[in-house]
Amino acid sequence: MSGRHPVEQPADDDMEEEVVVVEGDMAEFEDREYYHGRADDGEEMGLDDYDVLTRVTDTSSAQARKGKDIQGIPWERLNITRESYRLTRLQQYRNYENVPLSGEAVGKECKQIEKGGNYYEFFLNTRVVKPTILHFQLRNLVWATSKHDVYLMSNYSIMHWSSLSRNLSEVLNFSGHIAPAEKHTGSLLEGFTQTQISTLAVMDNLLVAGGFQGELTCKRLDKPGVSFCTRITYEDNAITNAIEIYDSLSGGVHFMASNNDCGVREFDMETFQQLSHFSFPWPVNHTSVSPDRNLITIVGDCPDGLLVDLRSGKNVASVVGHLDYSFASAWHPNGYTLATGNQDKTCRVWDLRNLALPTAILKCNMGAARSVRFSSDGQFMVVAEPADFVHVYSTKADYGRRQEIDFFGEISGVALSPDEESLYIGIWDRTYASLLQYNKRHRYGYLDSFL
Template identity: 75%
Template sequence: MSYDEVGQMDHMEDERDGVDSMDEMNEEYYAAEDEILDDYEMLTKVTDTSAAQARKGKDVQGIPWDRLNITRENYRLTRLEQYRNYESIPSSGEAIDKQECKPTEKGSNYFEFFHNSRLVKPTILHFQLRNLVWATSKHDVYLISSYSVMHWSSLLQNLTEVLDFSGQIVPTEKHPGSLSEGFTQTQVSTLAVKDRFLVAGGFHGELVGKCLDKPGVSFCARTTFQENAITNAIEIFNSSSGGLHFTTSNNDCGVREYDMERFQLLNQFSFPWPVNHTSVSPDRKLLTVVGDDLDGLLVDARNGKTVASFMGHQDYSFASAWHPEGRIFATGNQDKTCRVWDSRNLSLPVTILKGNMGAIRSVHFSSDGQFLVMAEPADFVHIYSTKADFKRRQEIDFFGEISGVSLSPDDESLYIGLWDRTYASLLHYNRRHTYGYLDSLM
């Protein structure tokens, strides 16, 4: 993202690009003025929604549509008409609208709604960065809520604070390069959690690392002391030697690789533009690098040299992911598309998948490679079948800004963080299975 865009960061009230939150919709559509306060208090006390309640007709977010003077269907049309997608390149979305994208069949049901947890309040600090939800098991989720990293156990229905960034954070371990004085009031821009390790990145290049099974913080460091230093993305991965490493993508045009055990910088590569996201190929030989440029790069992970570029997006990209087989990868862009590429032939994308109303800010392949999950900034998460050549998809439809989406490592759970002043929550979906052996007993 450009430095001007970094200046637009603060809380999403000022960054919603003309889209009302649900509580604003409530105020607008209530019939009697003298009943607004009572109705609003009722709305803000909405409880969790279970799968059983949803099957009986309760809205998954608990929105009481029968108390509103607008139907869900009509409000959906209003959102689609009024939502203004943020573009770094003017009219990039309109250019895509005029192109023919691959037709897809909507209506598949790969993941079923399981629970909506209102106790969990995900938040977003920067409107372009949405990697703030991470599932480490089908029951354990880590996310950003205000100035804290929180842990949610769907099994225990329990929310606990892991790290509070509002005060001072000081490392309890000694590592070369770690700042012994730590950080104060860190604004967390991005997060990554994997295998009991957590790394958070900040608006001024801060990096904070923690072992989840140890008390305290393991290290605090700065990627750079440049003014334009925001950490846009972090990816934790298993290195070819077997240890855990992580990469950071920064606004100072740098990509850095760190060792998780010693918390030491191993590699640093520079590019001609701010880097918004980097992902490592399954064989650890290549990096996808996307940022404030229309083109993306395939880079040699050992030396940072460009192997190839891929062209076609009309705006800047903020997401990328590799299929576990290591041949194809996907990129999410502000032109409202996700493009799937074959690393052996980058002249044209394998397919172009289009969002309903906004940029594609998160993309993830399932661990078994059967699904591609892509999330818009608000309201829609799409799940494509890779076995069906991306021709079939499930569309998850709700109302609210998406702080992040995450599949559990075993692909059994899908979590979606929703930020809204009234209806903030964590949506939980479970993988749908067909148990054929049960039919044989009938």
């Protein structure tokens, strides 16, 4: 990931108590460009630019079934329809590319996907929760540890949202000083001040946050304070691009950090000691560990992805076909299917037994495949674009059928709960920031409330 791109500083959203539409015609957006303070990345365009002020309200499944917009956008009071706005956004949205025109060159390869899958049904949109994004290429900032519990970044704070109690609470605040409460070798006892968090990972009761200057902050959610702080590199281009927490073969919990200094580092989550450090020819944007813990998928500032031996760090194979840089990867629970998400606006699915060609090339609507997740039962694959669209593919239908979740706003992250019962989508927008929750549909009908 290029270190030259601007950092998006989170902004506070001051919401009004009433829905007010200030005089003006929304159709004027056809002659305007919206970048939320960025001049060249082209990934931001928000409804708030139409001077729509709205109170913070939730939208329930019952309200949505009666016709209310799931985001609470009052289309009936605006001078543009949802359909018109969607069409113009599709036409005007500019996907960020490191390789020019990469997204236009892949159309003929892509599999024709039937829409109409209905695997997850809308349950709640809460605008009390306001996800934010620090860097426009890094969108793994929402994690679910159960069907009720979600962790996400909101400005400088890691927040916890309980969909059961509808309670939002702060877990860690990085705007001030953060220092470890435990003593571990290599930990920076002085901690950090005003850390800019670029990526996040949470599993069970373990949380790891990565920073823009190579910082790592580790916390046990069942204990007060911070467990460990370190800065894994002091290079100028040190941003932590991705973190994965996983159960190791030895029985302990490990995590892996991918950095812009071309390094991938593995840590023990109990002692917080670094176990390995592998270097690659280009910045590493994402890694994922295979279910059998033998291989790592490595993707980054190169069109090709790598499969690397977890113990030795040696390259085992490559996946070749993407046209731009990749920022997402994931393994299917079966252990031989993997997926990669790329700025060429495709997610490609690969079979470890024959990597000559991908088994499926799935095209996004507007932008890069920024996040990819498989459900724990392997039935679904979730692909999130930078904005507006999340796609849920049926693996049983050989990725030939999908559900398209359609909304407006930048996506800060997407998370499936470990039991695949809930799907959460973080939306970053200056007016309509929120957390979307979808619940899995069941054979005997939709569960409108948790049992």
